[in-house]
Amino acid sequence: MAYQVLARKYRPQVFEEVIRQTHITQTLSNALVSGRLAHAILFAGPRGTGKTTVARILAKCINCEAGPTAIPCNKCRSCKEIKNSNATDVFEIDGASNNKVEHIRELRENARYMPAHSPYKIYIVDEVHMLSDAAFNALLKILEEPPDHVMFFFATTEPTKIPITILSRCQRHDFRRVEIDALIEHMALICRKEEIEINEEGLSLIAREADGSVRDALSLLDHIMACAVDNIDTRTILDVLGGVDRRDLFSVSEAVLQGKTGAVLEIIDSCYRRGQHMTKLFSEIISHFRNLLVVKMGGSADTLADIPRHEIEAIRKQVADIPATYLNQILDVLFKEEATIKYATQPKLALEMAFLRILQIKPALSLETLIEKLDLLRHEFDKGGAAAHISDPVYPQPATDDNESAAPSDERQASVNETNENRETQAEAVESEPPGQEEAAGEATPDQTERTSEDHWQCILKTISETQPSLGACLSSGCIKGIQDDQIEIEMPSNQFHMNWVSKDKNRKILEKVCRRHFNRKMEILITGQEAQPAESGHINKKETQHLKQEALNHPMVEAAMKLFQGKIIEVKIL
Ligand SMILES: [Zn+2]
Incomplete structure (x- = not known):
């Protein structure tokens, strides 16, 4: 017996066997059961995803002796004829080679006669988008008033080329590309039936090459089986496919x-x-x-x-x-x-x-790392060691061959760790301030009840800014909303970055410590977001904007940051 290609041998005969198009097969099954099937159905989608296969199964479902049914018997005369592609009442037409108006006129003429032995005459037109304009017009005539015994199933890879007048008269179903895992699974099943051994890696190579098409996957499998009978390993597959390992x-x-x-x-x-x-x-x-x-x-x-x-x-x-x-x-x-x-x-x-x-790219640093570095820089300045630090390269350089073991990520991590260590020391510094200083803060307490929230806030901000300038700067856009016995509610503007930054565990702890010292008691910190301000109230006039931008550009920290990162200013944004 002549060799039958895998795609034909394993062509699905019922909806259940169709791979990964359940959104279509399920809809069609329901339509069949409820008797709401349209007279013209369009199947659109990439090649090899099962459009004509589903059209044939649907033809069987309609013309089966037990039909209309969602599960054709595959035994009756009609089912067998469709399966063997010699059905008298099902016509498969290739739209690419029968695209002239005469072909469609012929089809119309033929469609007027009753089916030979089945309930319906079914026309499956493949690649329907290839029809000429005149042919589409001729087709439109019959679609407008189709005889009761006629059904049209169209298949296309390019639905956009079909005139809207035709589209609007069709029930459309879009096929999806089949995922790689589903293709692998399907090929593995066929390999088991054919008693061929190909490992998953090999099947995955074929599946990738097939690009979502079941037919392509099976054709490639056929090809590989023909090239290598005994030993089908990954290398053989790569050689045959010319694919990339x-x-x-x-x-x-x-x-x-x-x-x-x-x-x-x-x-x-x-x-x-x-x-x-x-x-x-x-x-x-x-x-x-x-x-x-x-x-x-x-x-x-x-x-x-x-x-x-x-x-x-x-x-x-x-x-x-x-x-x-x-x-x-x-x-x-x-x-x-x-x-x-x-x-x-x-x-x-x-x-x-x-x-x-x-390999020459300098990995970009995350915003948080940048802020950590800026804080570090500020401290280096305070300690008078800034000059030495600025001359150090701050970017993690991609490792060269001489230094292969140090990956950029390691360096980056090391750099962040270093910053974190520094921050830890600062946090401790806040905690272990000399008792005198704590008392100094405490001295302000007698009239604390008379002080406004704003006074408290400014005092807290000042303390934080001394050791944590970025946190101080971030908090300065917020305010105290309320002070309870052991709770302080801080309201931040509705800016996600500020909220996240202040809410970070480390920063929240610093805030807690400073507040505890300021109020002489343990304070729970509650951070809330401000409701968005209406545009008018948040409006800053142009002159003021310019002034703010200029101020930011002239700020010594900005200048130092430019030197540190060897960067330039591209844009100044007002937050
Ligand atoms: Zn049947």
Whole structure:
């Protein structure tokens, strides 16, 4: 018997067997049961996702002797005929080759006659968007008043090319791309039935190449089975598909994230030697870094990133200590280099250059780290050691080959830790102020009842600003809303950043300590957000805005920060 390709051999015969299109099969089943099936149905979606398969099953459901039913018997004359593609009452028409008006006129003529032995005459028109304008007009005539015994099922990959007059007369169902995991599962099932052994990694390679199409996946599987009968390993599959080894992608990202220039170049070279197409490798690398970023950003990584589950875990591990901003920077460069690599006469060289550029990126620091550094800077100034500190490089430099063990993330962490240690010391300093000073603060207590909340607030702010300038500056936009016996309510403007910063455990503790000292008793801190002010009241006139901006630009801290980060001012915003 002639070999039957897998896609035909395992073509679903009932709705239940259709892969991952339950939103359609379920709707159709319900419509069949309730007798609300439209006379014209449009199936739209990417190729190989099951449009004509569902159209054939639906034809069986309607014309089955037991029908209309949601589960065709697959035994009666009608079902068997449709299954073998020789049904007398079901016509499969290829829209691409029968796109002329004459073809549709012929169809209309034919449709007038009653079906031979089934309840309905069914026309399945594939690639219906290929019809000419005149053909669509001819089709419209019959769709406007279809004979009771006629049904039309249209399939298309490009529904936007179909005239609205036709669309509006069809019940439309949109097919989805099949996820990689579902393709792997389906191929694994077929491999078991065919008694072929391919590991999950191999199947995942085929699934990626199929790009959501079941038919493509099975065709590739056919192809691979024909090329390698005995031993189908990952290498064989890669050779047949000409695909990119996923391990190479992970090695590239690992090397980039650790700043190992030599390793990156070696991997590119090894791919090149294996005959890997550099443009394809590059586009896979972009998708891979995109996946790294998506997984790093958390959320629904499983649905966003179309990658098998085992890879998501590996990615999670790889990006654990890498800030999302750094991945963003890498992606920026990759996208900028895309056109260069695509049109380069020496794509390998262009690819290498792109990575050398990436490896020169200075990882961006998070806003919180920046603030910590500014506080640190202030203290360095106070101690008179600022000059020495400014000359130190503050950016975590990507490790070079000479210093491969120190990943940027390690350095960054070390830097933050250093800052934190410093902060701890300051916090302790607040706690262990000399008793004299505490009394000095206490001296103000006799008339505390007469002091206004604003007086208390200013006093507290002053104490905090001495050791924690950024926290002081942040708090200065707030105010005391109420003071109870052992509770102080602080109202902050409705600015998420300020709220988060003040509410941080460390900062809240500092605030508690200062308040305890100020009021001579333990105070519970309650931080609330201010309701948003109406636009008019928050309005600052233009002159005042200019003045504020100028003041910020001239501030010594800003100047010092520019020196420290070797940066420049791009924009001044009033918060
Ligand atoms: Zn049947």
